[in-house]
Each structure stands twice: as structure tokens, then as C-alpha cells.
Amino acid sequence: MDVFxxxxxxxFLKEYPLMRIASSKNNFIDIRGKFEFIASPEITRDxxxxxxxxxxSIPNTFPRGIPIVKELxxxxxxxxxxxxxxxDNSLCLGSxxxxxxxxxxxxxxxxxxxxxxIPYFYATSYCLRNENTYPFGELSHGDKGLYxxxxxxxxxxxxxxVQELIKLFGLKKRIANKKKCICGCNKRLGxxxxxxxxxxxxxxxxxxxxxxxxxxxxxx
Numbered sequence: 001m002d003v004f005x006x007x008x009x010x011x012f013l014k015e016y017p018l019m020r021i022a023s024s025k026n027n028f029i030d031i032r033g034k035f036e037f038i039a040s041p042e043i044t045r046d047x048x049x050x051x052x053x054x055x056x057s058i059p060n061t062f063p064r065g066i067p068i069v070k071e072l073x074x075x076x077x078x079x080x081x082x083x084x085x086x087x088d089n090s091l092c093l094g095s096x097x098x099x100x101x102x103x104x105x106x107x108x109x110x111x112x113x114x115x116x117x118i119p120y121f122y123a124t125s126y127c128l129r130n131e132n133t134y135p136f137g138e139l140s141h142g143d144k145g146l147y148x149x150x151x152x153x154x155x156x157x158x159x160x161x162v163q164e165l166i167k168l169f170g171l172k173k174r175i176a177n178k179k180k181c182i183c184g185c186n187k188r189l190g191x192x193x194x195x196x197x198x199x200x201x202x203x204x205x206x207x208x209x210x211x212x213x214x215x216x217x218x219x220x
Contacts, residue, residue, distance in 0.1 A: 005029070005062055012109035022055070031056045032072075035113075039122045041135070050125040052076070056109075063107040064205045066099050066213060069117065076124055081132060083120070083145075093120050095149035096213045097201065104204040154197065156182065165198075169210045173202060 009029065013019060019033030036051040053072040059065030069091045071084070076091075078084045083092040093099055093116045102115040119136075126135045150162045164182040168189065171179070176198075177190030189195050202210070 002060075005058070005060065008062070008108040008110075009058070012113065015110060016113070018051075019054075019056075027060045028057045028068075029060070031058065035117065035121070037118050037121060039118050041119075041122065046126065046135075048122055048125050048129075050121065052121055058109070061209060062109075063103040063112070064100075064209050066096060066103070067109075067112060069093065076128075082124060082127065091120060092145065093117075095146045095153065098149050098153055100201055100205055100210075100213070101153070104200065107204075154183075154194065157184075166214050168198060169202065169214065173199060176202075 019031050022030040022032040032055045034051050035054050038049045040047040055070045057068040070089050076082050076084055106115055123134050123136055147159050147162050161182045168176045179189050181187050181189045181192040183194050185192050
């Protein structure tokens, strides 16, 4: 375990003392236990205090690799209505681009908890208490939701633009800059303001890592 990841895990465990390191294997470190939170977003102003028994599998590439999170006590129904992947019971926390952008802004486990875990668990608890109504609006499930989230993040209109975006992330920066921008402005990417958003993620996460994450997330 490198020094940065060790410190990030240590800070997380101090903040969430009911969680502990469970194992370290296959390039992942597993943290397991009760994740407690209290939150009151401005959009609802409803205070929710709740807890979930979870497993967080942290890749040794973190924060450029995305943790896999699972809820362990079936408190969240895996019924295609609560954003749980049916294949492996992992939680759908958003598109990989969205999660990586949040990690770029807060590249540690506490940032991941604040920006990814707490919003997900708040929305889930709110939904379970309010007749399956989500407080922030709800993305579709599966690939459709990933496309919706990506389109919203990059201000795109179509699934085809998302597919072109994915291709751009697989290219070297100098080559990508020569391609026609996917936004429809008729400029090269290197002349469009969208390049700042795209290249900030490219600089945070290597092309090979991005390509691997995209391949694992999108059914292309």
C-alpha cells in the first residue's frame, strides 16, 4: 500500500470508526462495516440520519481507480428500482466520468464518501421512506442511466455524442485535439472550450486507466 492510500484510509477510518480494513488482495483493499451519516441537502432540507452495512473495495490505483461499493444486509432492494447492479450487487453511484470528476476535485476517501456515498445513501434512504420517490430526480437504470449522466455532465444531446466522447478519451491529447469536437460547434476539439473539461479528466486519469474503466462500465 502506498503512503497516500494508507493515509487516505487512515483518515477515513477515523471519521467512520465503525468500519475497518477487512482484507488486502488482488490489488484491492477491502473496508467493511457500518457507514453512518447525517445529511440535509438544500434541495429537500429533510434531515436524514441512517446507516448501511457496506463493503468498499478500493483499487490500488485510487483515486484514479474507482472503488466498488456493496451493501451487505439487503437493506437496499435489488429489484431494478434502487440503483444496484444486478450482476454483482454493487451500487450504481453514477457514470464513471462523474465519479472520476468528483475524485479529481477531492482525491481521497473522505472526498469519495462526501461526494459519492452520502448523496447515494441519502437519496436511497429518502426513497425507501417516501414511497420510492427520489429527492434529486432519478437516472434510468443500467447503460441508459450512464448515458444520461454523461450527457448531462458534458452538455451533450445524444448517445452518439457520448460514444464519440469515449473515443476521444482513448486518443492521445494531441490527436484528440485535431478531431472535430463532439459538441456540434464545428470546431476542432483543441479550439472548443469543451477541451478543458475533457483534458482535466485526461490529466487526472491516464488514457489506459480511463479506457479500462469505460470498458468495464459501458456496454459498447
